[in-house]
Amino acid sequence: MSSTSRWALVTGGSRGIGRAVALELARTGWDVAIVHLRNVDAAADTVRAVHALGRQCVAYQANVAKPDECADVVQRMATECGPLTGLVHAAGLGALSPTLATRPARWQIAWESHVGGLLALASAAQPTFVDGASVVAFSSLGAWRVMPGYASIGAAKGALESAVRYLAAELAPRVTVNAIRGGPVDTDSLRSFAFFDDVDAESRRRPPGRLGRPDDIAPVAAYLLGPGARWITGQVITADGGFSLH
Numbered sequence: 001m002s003s004t005s006r007w008a009l010v011t012g013g014s015r016g017i018g019r020a021v022a023l024e025l026a027r028t029g030w031d032v033a034i035v036h037l038r039n040v041d042a043a044a045d046t047v048r049a050v051h052a053l054g055r056q057c058v059a060y061q062a063n064v065a066k067p068d069e070c071a072d073v074v075q076r077m078a079t080e081c082g083p084l085t086g087l088v089h090a091a092g093l094g095a096l097s098p099t100l101a102t103r104p105a106r107w108q109i110a111w112e113s114h115v116g117g118l119l120a121l122a123s124a125a126q127p128t129f130v131d132g133a134s135v136v137a138f139s140s141l142g143a144w145r146v147m148p149g150y151a152s153i154g155a156a157k158g159a160l161e162s163a164v165r166y167l168a169a170e171l172a173p174r175v176t177v178n179a180i181r182g183g184p185v186d187t188d189s190l191r192s193f194a195f196f197d198d199v200d201a202e203s204r205r206r207p208p209g210r211l212g213r214p215d216d217i218a219p220v221a222a223y224l225l226g227p228g229a230r231w232i233t234g235q236v237i238t239a240d241g242g243f244s245l246h
């Protein structure tokens, strides 16, 4: 691989927001490694789409809830691609249940994938980050708004936003770390939630006028990874088309 490449690692890059981020980065001159869990066909499709944009792309299958798999992916990427200029944590999973009916294992998987994944990836990547590298993690409005059954994911997202601030302080001035607090975006995950129809209707009533699309939010991540955002760190940027304004 070329030593002049600017490489980003994007978790969740096979589908939804992560895939849109991978394509937006490719459009803006990045080479991309994606991480996904099990959907091999979707990952291969992202790789093809990035190649079609004239950029390099590799896919790694790994569970971001497992620190050793995160470390392994970062190590393989450093060996096969080169140093890391960007890290985007957009792997998402979770299921809904009322707060007090949520089993310990579900709180744990939410924590391990959303927060643990970010920490394990950042920790493994720290020695391979170039100076001026950037980390972006996806949070959601559910970090501070109540969404029915969303407690385990919402609490993990709240912790993720806090972890972003601590990481930003500790990695400064070499690496910036920010979070994007996304409003509803039409993806497989959102469609799997029981409140999908309600949130779809709410999005039409509220300022966005429609549900978000992955390509509405992906450019925010690309911006935060770019040189224009070098003075932004430790921040949570809400990107919801105005959904949360009232």
Ligand SMILES: NC(=O)c1ccc[n+]([C@@H]2O[C@H](COP(=O)([O-])OP(=O)(O)OC[C@H]3O[C@@H](n4cnc5c(N)ncnc54)[C@H](OP(=O)(O)O)[C@@H]3O)[C@@H](O)[C@H]2O)c1
Residues within 6 Å of the ligand: 011, 012, 013, 014, 015, 016, 017, 018, 035, 036, 037, 038, 039, 040, 042, 043, 062, 063, 064, 065, 089, 090, 091, 092, 093, 113, 138, 139, 140, 141, 181, 182, 183, 184, 185, 186, 187, 188, 189, 190
């Ligand atoms: N959609 C929304 O409304 C919305 C709003 C705000 C924030 N977000 C956040 O944005 C991020 C992306 O969500 P999305 O809606 O785009 O999800 P999505 O379309 O369902 O895609 C999920 C992606 O994450 C991967 N993934 C899931 N669990 C993983 C694991 N344990 N290890 C590695 N990869 C894993 C999947 O891989 P496979 O394809 O292999 O399964 C897939 O690439 C999440 O953090 C989510 O919380 C979403």
